[in-house]
Amino acid sequence: MLELTDLQQDALTELFNISVGQAASVMSKMVNEEVTLSVPAVRFMNGTEAADIFDNIGNQRVSSVCQRFSGTFSGEALLIFPEDSSLEIVRLMIGKTIPLAQLTELEQDALTEVGNIILNACLCSLSDFFAQHFDTGMPCLRIGSGADVIGEEHRNEPVLFLHVRFTLAERSVEGYVAFLMNLPSLHDLRAGIDHFLAELNGGASGHETGLE
């Protein structure tokens, strides 16, 4: 399996941390509430293991907004909530502008749009770090078990799984922002991290930045 050096992994964690921080800032603006974030976890694992993590969110079905991205590296960004928190989140974000009677009808549309905004904030930050444009697909909503939201193509293959748990403290609502990347994409990701580190070092050589 593709390995990252400690420095590469540290850089990736920090870039992801800052990117999700941007997304949290946007989310906080949308819900008018503080959003707290866990320390990002960056791990290689099998897709089924990643699914297990989501299955353990309150032991219930989850709603996930998924958005494919492609550029220097490619993968899938996911915003994940317990299913029974979805309506609460939508109500927090848009409830004042939409009549309550319509809110349930519009829940899926609203949740998809919320995911679109938050995941794009994250991708934009990564785009800035890597000085690369990412093409993004249309966001889609998946509801079901962890395996359902991970998507078939990732289930049985090793993936790099980055995830952060966020919490709206006053509402006891929590969820995850996660990125899934498969192995071919990871070679490109590693090159992107090395480029970022080299820039930090003022054009230092690969060896000095921990490259093999």
Place this chain on the structure above:
Amino acid sequence: MTTTVLIVDDSRVSRMMLQTYAKETQPDWHYLEAASGDEALRVAEAQTIDLAIMDVNMPGMSGLDAAALLRERQPAATIVVLTANVQQSTRTKASELGLHFVEKPITPDSATRILALLGERDA
């Protein structure tokens, strides 16, 4: 004469939110909606648009492509890109097309800012 605003977004919720906030400031303006770039151009064939507010990432024709065509067909229209895709590359493309750029999420403040752009020279 009434000001006509065209809101283009594939998210019905986004269209509703924007229209709700806009009507708080300009209740008497005429608001039209379209769920795609293609639909926006069809709507604009029959109407003079004063202000078009355009999402970027939509099924079919992108908001930037639709905005470019709308600019050709209605040069006097003020066109604002309102998008979650806030990457520098997207901002640059919008700027090259002479479009205003506003970031999502849609808030009362951002809606007010968009309406205030009417009649301003594009970026």
